Amino acid sequence: MSQPKTLFDKIWDAHIVKQKEGHPDVFYIDRHFIHEVTSPQAFEGLRKRGVKVFNPARTTAVPDHNVPTIDQHLPIKEALSRHQVETLRKNTEEFGVTLYDLGHPYQGIVHIVGPELGLTLPGMTIVCGDSHTSTHGAFGTIAFGIGTSEVEQVLSTQCILQYRPKTMKIEINGKLGKGVVAKDIILYVISKISASGATGYFVEYAGDAIRNLSMEARMTICNMSIEMGARGGLIAPDQITFDYIKGRKFAPQGADYDKKVAEWKQLKTDEGAKYDEVLTFDAADIAPMITYGTNPGMGIKVTDRIPTAAELKDISEQTSFNKSLEYMGLEEGTQLLGKPVDYVFIGSCTNARIEDLRLVAEIVKGKKKAENVEVWVVPGSKQVEEQARKEGLDKIFEEAGFQLRQPGCSACLAMNEDKIPAGKYCISTSNRNFEGRQGPKSRTFLASPLSAAAAAITGKVTDVRSIV
Amino acid sequence: MAKEKFTTLKSQAVPLPIENIDTDQIIPARFLKATTRDGFGENLFRDWRFNNDDTPKDFVLNDKKYTGKILVAGKNFGCGSSREHAAWAIHDYGFRVVISSFFADIFKNNALNNATLPVTVSEDFLKKTFAAIEKNPATVITVDLENQKVSLEDGTSESFDINAYKKTCLANGYDDIDYLLSLREEIKQFEIAR
Ligand code: SF4
Secondary structure (H helix, E strand, O other), X not given: OOOOOOHHHHHHHOOEEEOOOOOOEEEEOOEEEEXXXXXXXXXXXXXXXXXXXXXXXXXXXXXXXXXXXXXXXXXXXXXXXXXXXXXXHHXXXXXXXXXXXXXXXXXXXHHHHHHHOOOOOOOOEEEEOOHHHHHHHHHOOXXXXXXXXXXXXXXXXXXXXXXXXXXXXXXXXXXXXXXXXHHHHHHHHHHHXXXXXXXXXXXXXXXXXXXXXXXXXXXXXXXXXXXHOOOEEEOOOOHHHHHHHOXXXXXXXXXXXXXXXXXXXXXXXXXXXXXXXXXXXXHHHOOOEEEOOOOOOOXXXXXXXXXXXXXXXXXXXXXXXXXXXXXXXXOOOOEOOOOEOOEEEEOOOOOOOHHHHHXXXXXXXXXXXXXXXXXXXXXXXXXXXXXXXXXOHHHHHHHHOXXXXXXXXXXXXXXXXXXXXXXXXXXXXXXXXXXXXXXXXXXXXXXXXXXXXXXXXXXXXXXXXXXX | OOOOOOOEEEEOEEEEOOOOOEHHHHOOHHHOOOOOOOOHHHHOOHHHHEOOOOOEOOOHHHOOOOOOOEEEEOOOEOEOOOOOHHHHHHHHHOOOEEEEOOEOHHHHHHHHOOOOEEEEOXXXXXXXXXXXXXXXXXXXXXXXXXXXEEEOXXXXXXXXXXXXXXXXXXXXXXXHHHHHHOOHHHHHHHHHHO
16 A cells, blocks of 8 residues: 555645656646736736747636626726736737636636636646635645746646645534534634644645535635635535536536546545644634634634733734734724624625525525615626526615625725725625725725624624524 | 846845735735736835825835845735735835745745745844844845855844755746746646646
């Protein structure tokens, strides 16, 4: 018998083109996604070198960061945003790369589009010039974000140079409590290990609490791996994965599919394989979570108090902690529960899939939003938007006074027209609460779609368990 | 494309003793709209440097006392988004070295791909470095790539790690892509065999 291997190592080893002592591995990429922000300089590089795209069929492009979420049929108002989207159009045409442009039925946020089209398949290596590429790990892939120089490498050679990261297993066992969903699991884990707790590692999520999650919930977990510093996170594929993939546009079909499933079943960590680090959590300890600070590690149970500077484990963090609370306009040691919010943002590659919208609809059905809040629901893709309409979720949102917008990154980052004004509080289902992330001086509370929906109804930070 | 070569750098340094500086602070998203690599330095740490009306804030980059090609920052520098624009902004502003006790992975890689050396030092050495700059803003720090050593004026020094391959690339101004392009035939064979 050969040495037992982790799932990560199996996939990694199968993609090494060339290996040399002291040298990074030449690592082959199966699937490459690009968007308008991090690709223009890469195409420019190809042009300067006079190089073609190595294998255009392995790259898929979609505009998402800069796009408006209303009136998408009109030209983009802001000149620089328009220019970036037009540059993507021009580049993909010139280099023969498939583009799902604005208005196309497959357009959406890059990390939502890949899985829903069946472009993301178990055992693959996947990269994109975007840190939340980790989302695709939910299918048992090695998926991670890269910089633009590396985008250029993939376009021109279908490879990048990589050092093998260390591996970490995060195991979550037990049953989740009422009102607790995937977003709470990952916010909880990050609050426990900090925003840099997994730097240098690639994470495998395991345990029955993970096994029992749907594919969409697993994507939410893997999506935020980067928020604890990890290169990425993956989950071994199982029947839930295979069922999700079946029948999707670009997934293998018929006998091909059956053959692939047989192969995918081998994609798991061998008994006795070693990880560099193993962490275990109990699902029963997790409650609805919310962040109070300016990095995703600054999270608490929604019913807890914000810690005091004196309570921090590491006193060297006090300066950053105080700066963070000052930015957020919050007091140490106080409760967030009951704090009025101004905006509710339901969207982003973390939580804008159909199941997320269903969770929200369930809570708000027949109710109205509070007067003091503005609520934006931004579906992750055209297909999600279509599905929501088919199920009548649009009616529920409309009656509640929510705005259902068109797909894009929207208020997840302040790059398009959707920005949270200075000083305002937004409870957001996205993944980053950095200073200015949602607009200059905006203040973000990260939470689950359920908690966001609850806040939309009450107009303040609410324990969702108190209203269901 | 050849990049500038890195040997030994002796320079004053700019201190930024804040932890978890994310790439949204280094270069806010609204400045990512350029389609070239140039000019990002202008908006480096934009929201810490300037008020909304573009008047300068009380921030270290606006303080003439502090200058130089070395940025010294608190731990977990460069976390968050994978935007290489953060590394471009730092390089374009004029920095060639960032010293911290901990770097986020993607940032470290992006910096190395852009002729900028991330130097990881111990918490203790980082504290000494901040103290030295506080005592004398004109103090000179020496970063010697060849010997992988960073030293302060009082003689305190520490060695740092850098991967042998990346070291060669920095020292010679090589680019990963030149190497990969030379392997295109081999990669094609690998792809066919899969
Ligand atoms: S939704 Fe947010 S995190 Fe996801 S790709 Fe868009 S900007 Fe990045």
